[in-house]
Amino acid sequence: MSEVYVYALLGQVPPPGTGAGLCEEPLRVVRVGELVAAVGDMTDPPAVSEATLRAHDAVVRRLADAVDAILPVRFGSLLSESSLADLLAARAPELSEALALVAGREQMTLRVLGDAPAAVETPRDDVGADALGPGARYMAARRAEWRRAREAPELAPLRPALAALVRAERVTRHDTPALLASVYHLIDRGGAAAYQAAVQSADLGTVRAVATGPWPPYAFAPEALG
């Protein structure tokens, strides 16, 4: 049975002229309520290679240029059109919210490089932990761990310069030298040069930060088809 390969969810139907898909198949849209999915008809999933990854990315970039809001879908998402419709319908509120967040915006990716992770500061709510029971101490430790996994304290000196540019942030900590963390920032379209200038002029001490982009907002797309 024929299936559809999904490239992205869009905030609107793109104008004609967005080209073909990664297997040269014509692109078309599947509409479910207010959601629009950009798809191509395929029978087998594409093989993983540099060429197919780049081709998928090129399709997403063309779509991103053609619409105001895009949620890129990861490589290899092939499913029946009815399954796609069911998935989108089931998660419509969440996906609409995500589309609203990325509208008119794009992603910058910041790699935080260094020889050692930033020193862990004792969270303020751990003060007096001795007075807590073992369960509460466990929960406090879990909370601190959860919070730390989503923070990049190494970037503190950079924060003031980025504050006016960054609309949303996702952090993935690696904590294995030399890649300490990957920080994904959502910025207004057209703001990449100002963002790069801010990163390059910041003094982060022993840590280095390398920014790339702009990219379609891959890190801000929910796992719609997971």
Add this chain to the structure above:
Amino acid sequence: MSPKPLTGDDARAIFATTDTSLLEVVDNLLTKGVVLTGDVVLGIGGVDLIYARLSVLLCTVDRLLAAQDDVPARPRGGRRA
């Protein structure tokens, strides 16, 4: 063989000398790692490297380079769910 850990300067050199855009494309497209299981073989600068994520490449590039002889297969495609 135990690879020596990369330093921050090593990592910066990787960004400066390899095709960063490809690294980022791999990270963007495969970051969730759910649909694709198994390793992905890609060529950078004429050298085949095995990696599934950018972070893996940056942290283990020495090991990957040393392990090239052990690479069992060329790109394995598609969904394995």
